Amino acid sequence: MDLRSYDSVKANAAKISEWIGSGRMPPPDEGRSWPEDQLTTFRNWATNTGYMEKAFVRLKPSVRPRVRRSIHALDADEINLLKTAFEGIMARDGDLDNTQSFFKVAGIHWLPTTDNEAYCRHHDDAYNPWHRAYLMAFEDALRSVEGCEDVTLPYWDILGDTIPDWVYDAPFYGYKYPHDLTGFDGSTVVAKGLEISRFGAAAIKQNVTDESDNIADKISEALNANEWRGFNGWGDWGNRHEGIIRAHDNGHGVCGDTIADQNVAAFDPLFWFFHCNWDRLWWKWQSDHNLRSLIAFQSVVEGDANWLKEAPETLLSPFDVNSAEMIDLGAWKVDYEHPPAENFPADVLFAASTENMAATSSFAVPTTERLAVRVNDINRLDIPGSFLVMLVSGEDVIAKTSVFQPSEPRACANCTKHGEFGTEFIVTRDKLPSETPLRVAIKVRKPGGALEDFPLERAGNPTVSISVMLSAQ
CATH class of the missing domain: 2.60.310 (Hemocyanin; Chain: A, domain 2)
Structure with a gap:
């Protein structure tokens, strides 16, 4: 981004506004922060000229720690609290201006489009950071419901036990779209009143078993990888459908029509427990390989690492954060309680399929x-x-x-x-x-x-x- 260019400033007006407002631009150690009236003038110009692209979803670290646990570990009181939180944000769905309604937050994942814009961070290096930010935004919405200030999203361990019955009770099942979902041409893609579709728990369990080479094996390969490309599996270094992204893609396919369709996947409440687990697995990999800090993480990223720069052009839109800021989950006061005795043995019998074996090896x-x-x-x-x-x-x-x-x-x-x-x-x-x-x-x-x-x-x-x-x- 060239700040000397008027066209460049126009194109990046919203990002510039966000970065100046958050104190990250100009660099905070230079003592050149803008006074409030100057920032207001810039924002008025950007808004009145139409250059202010959109409002960002702002994320802030929790005051109190969030420890996410398995859906199988929740007791009756915790399930009821989660139920209250989901019901609370779904009750806001009638107001299309409410940015913390279930409909509004779920719609970030693709449909409905807003001003011909939709978000898709899959199959690239920012896939994991973007979804980590997305989970926090959704959890923040849940926590905005009165009495639910300490609620946390649970995770569904896709390789664990069968999904419990309560996930098939309202409000976690039977959601109906409260509004039409429109596509890029303005036409209705999904009609108001249609209900989400999901396979039964036993069928999902069997599907996961049948896809063991694409889910269990790929999770194991990812968690045993020593470098980012081996874990992630698709990025700027090469578009190979491997690693955790391949496991994720196949996981979407085993759950039913709604979660298998990126257009609407996030409207099934199971999506949030599903994606909480992929974030957990990323954090587990980071923790097991001592990669929680940004500096340590950068040491295992080969090739182009521009996606880790803290710059306006690398913001994880619509969120006001960069991939670099989402590396250390602990800085956001979020952690996971992992399943007991979780083990992912490495396949030591064969050379990794995406690498050559060293000539020094027998x-x-x-x-x-x-x-x-x-x-x-x-x-x-x-x-x-x-x-x-x-x-x-x-x-x-x-x-x-x-x-x-x-x-x-x-x-x-x-x-x-x-x-x-x-x-x-x-x-x-x-x-x-x-x-x-x-x-x-x-x-x-x-x-x-x-x-x-x-x-x-x-x-x-x-x-x-x-x-x-x-x-x-």
Whole structure:
């Protein structure tokens, strides 16, 4: 951002206003902070000329610590308090100007669009920081309900026990959209009165089990990674659908129509318990690897780390914070009570699928060969909504993975930046058919759980490569 350029100041007016108002600009150690009347004059200019883009959602550290616990650890009183808080913010839904209503905060995740703007921080380095800020904004809304000042979001450990019955009681289930959800062209995408859709608890549990290679295995790989790219799995260093982002995307797909659809995912209250767990896993990884501070965290980030700069252009819109400010969760007085005896063993038998093995290491080709089937150069920008990439033999699905995205990815600046990607499937040779050829298929998720074929030629004509995995000795 060039502050000497009038056009640049116009384009960044809201960010400049926010940073000056919070005391972060000019640099606080230079003693050049603006007086209040000067800031008011600037804000009046930005508002009257239409350059003030939007109001930011302001986050502040808690006065009292927040310790988030499992949905299975809550007692009856804690469940009732959480119920009161959810009912309280849902009761505000009739007022579209109330920024702390359930409808308003849930709508930040994509639909409804406001002034042709929606937010999407998935499949990039800021995915985890953005959602950490989002959880805090939602928790702040819950805490704004009278009598709920100390309520905290619980997390749903996706690999743990079956979701408890109370999560299928109101207000955590059966939410109906109080207003139409409009798209970028102003048309109604979701009609007022429609109810959210979610699978039953037993079905979700079975789906998680069936997706163990995409959820449990990817969580384990992420938590055992020593560098950021190994944990995150998709970023400015390369668009590989791996790590915690792949686990997250597949987790969305196992829960039902609403959570599987980025357009509306946050309107299912289970979304908040679901995402609380992904934030917990990030904090666990940071804690286990002594990466809680920004300085320590930066030491494991390779390549372009501009997303960690504290600058107006790196704000996690619509929140008034940067990724750098969301690294140390402890600074916000937030912590997690992790499940007892939680263990994610590393797969020490094979070299990491996204890395080469060091030539100084001893290695061997296993008797039962594991193959890495890589699907490269997938262009997702014309694929309408969340979809699956599949490795297919005849009518049999050998392997698959989900990608979570909005129905209009070209309307998303972050999606267009990371429009092409690759993914891989680890399969054993004995699981592959000897006579039927393999092929790649892309299928789009439709309402009701149906899958619709999407032509590969409209997805950039992806390529395929196969490698033999080596075993470490």
